[in-house]
Amino acid sequence: MNILIKNAYIITMNEKEEIFENADLAIENDRIKYVNDVPSDFKADKIIDGSKKAVLPGLINAHTHMAMSLFRNYADDLPLHEWLTQKIWPIEDKLTGEDVYYGTMLSIVESIKSGVTCFSDMYFFMDDTAKAALESGIRARLAWGMIGSRADDDSRFDITKRFYSDWQGKGDGRITIMAGPHAPYTCSPEYLKRVADFVKEMSLSVHIHLSESKREVEENYEKYGKSPIKHVYDIGIFDVPVTAAHCVHLSDEDIDILKEKNVSVVYNPGSNLKLGNGFAPVVKLLEKGVNVALGTDGSSSNNNVNMFEEINLAAILNKGVTGNPTVVPAIEALKMATINGAKALCMDKDLGSIEVDKKADIIIVDMNKPHFYPIHDVVSSMAYTAQGSDVETVIINGNIVMENYEIKTVDVEKLYYNVERCINRLIG
Numbered sequence: 001m002n003i004l005i006k007n008a009y010i011i012t013m014n015e016k017e018e019i020f021e022n023a024d025l026a027i028e029n030d031r032i033k034y035v036n037d038v039p040s041d042f043k044a045d046k047i048i049d050g051s052k053k054a055v056l057p058g059l060i061n062a063h064t065h066m067a068m069s070l071f072r073n074y075a076d077d078l079p080l081h082e083w084l085t086q087k088i089w090p091i092e093d094k095l096t097g098e099d100v101y102y103g104t105m106l107s108i109v110e111s112i113k114s115g116v117t118c119f120s121d122m123y124f125f126m127d128d129t130a131k132a133a134l135e136s137g138i139r140a141r142l143a144w145g146m147i148g149s150r151a152d153d154d155s156r157f158d159i160t161k162r163f164y165s166d167w168q169g170k171g172d173g174r175i176t177i178m179a180g181p182h183a184p185y186t187c188s189p190e191y192l193k194r195v196a197d198f199v200k201e202m203s204l205s206v207h208i209h210l211s212e213s214k215r216e217v218e219e220n221y222e223k224y225g226k227s228p229i230k231h232v233y234d235i236g237i238f239d240v241p242v243t244a245a246h247c248v249h250l251s252d253e254d255i256d257i258l259k260e261k262n263v264s265v266v267y268n269p270g271s272n273l274k275l276g277n278g279f280a281p282v283v284k285l286l287e288k289g290v291n292v293a294l295g296t297d298g299s300s301s302n303n304n305v306n307m308f309e310e311i312n313l314a315a316i317l318n319k320g321v322t323g324n325p326t327v328v329p330a331i332e333a334l335k336m337a338t339i340n341g342a343k344a345l346c347m348d349k350d351l352g353s354i355e356v357d358k359k360a361d362i363i364i365v366d367m368n369k370p371h372f373y374p375i376h377d378v379v380s381s382m383a384y385t386a387q388g389s390d391v392e393t394v395i396i397n398g399n400i401v402m403e404n405y406e407i408k409t410v411d412v413e414k415l416y417y418n419v420e421r422c423i424n425r426l427i428g
């Protein structure tokens with residue numbers, strides 16, 4: 001389908017950081033055909049009025065656990081270790097594939113409604129996550145979580161191979177696969193060494209949790225005499241593209257390693273704050289040239305997947321932490337949620353900015369609301385003013401999946417019923 005969006009603010013997020021006002025954008029099938037200058041003879045099957053609206057590249061949630069929406073508001077106000085070991089892991093042991101499917105679909109609906117067009121997830125029962133992504137029309141970068149103490153434990157390696165074979169490129173390329181070693185505290189050094197060899201053999205990139213809490217870092221020093229960053233560096237995990245979630249507690253040496261190995265850090269400000277894990281050294285990372293993307297983490301520790309909240313936190317929190325109001329300006333926070341997220345997922349050739357020939361993953365934000373007026377600076381409006389609920393229309397891979405705030409691909413009422421049914425079984 002050919003789509004024409006007319007008379008909008010277009011925030012391109014391209015290298016020049018171009019912004020067009022009262023501009024048009026044309027989509028042909030699944031690609032962006034024209035930006036700003038659209039020929040008069042372009043034949044559109046659908047025309048969207050962009051007046052008083054902002055058009056942005058779809059937001060990218062670079063680290064989340066979508067099915068954990070089932071645990072939203074279930075175990076709050078606890079330290080990370082207690083939260084995981086006493087609350088989350090015991091209930092996760094009860095999960096079925098059906099639970100993961102409906103929990104994921106719930107987060108997908110929430111994500112689309114708040115402007116997310118792509119998410120990166122590491123969990124289990126990932127076939128059901130992939131099924132939900134396929135049916136809903138969203139884009140997904142998926143990893144089956146790998147946990148192990150013995151290098152000769154083949155189970156998760158076999159699962160990842162099979163998962164890749166079954167799902168890589170499905171949904172017209174919307175679904176792609178990574179490897180997901182959970183963290184150094186759940187994977188032995190021998191197991192991680194096998195992961196490092198495995199991902200090189202399979203040509204896979206890696207999604208891993210690193211240095212999320214002080215306790216994790218301290219225990220890693222006690223066991224191995226080095227930080228989690230140095231630990232996985234020495235093992236060889238960083239020899240392939242890596243998306244490293246959290247990276248809250250970092251030394252200068254750690255940051256140098258991340259830069260040297262071109263590791264992308266996924267900043268999760270909402271989750272890190274809620275779990276009391278501290279403040280990631282975002283300004284230092286940016287100054288070193290490390291790519292910093294944004295994620296929500298799971299809804300059990302956030303408690304939503306609203307990327308506009310994370311954009312706002314990224315922009316304002318670092319000003320307070322450093323005492324410098326100029327750090328992480330609005331445009332930098334938007335980059336984290338768009339082009340930087342695409343880079344973190346090795347998808348920036350196709351995603352993350354509005355440019356000719358890139359994939360048509362586009363969101364339209366309605367600015368004809370009191371909290372947007374007056375519109376002095378449209379980029380600042382997106383970082384400091386916009387709410388997830390301001391997203392009016394979402395286009396993914398050239399397909400309209402939400403129009404005038406209405407999801408087109410999911411029976412939302414039926415979904416709510418099934419989520420309640422799952423929770424009644426899990427928690428009672």
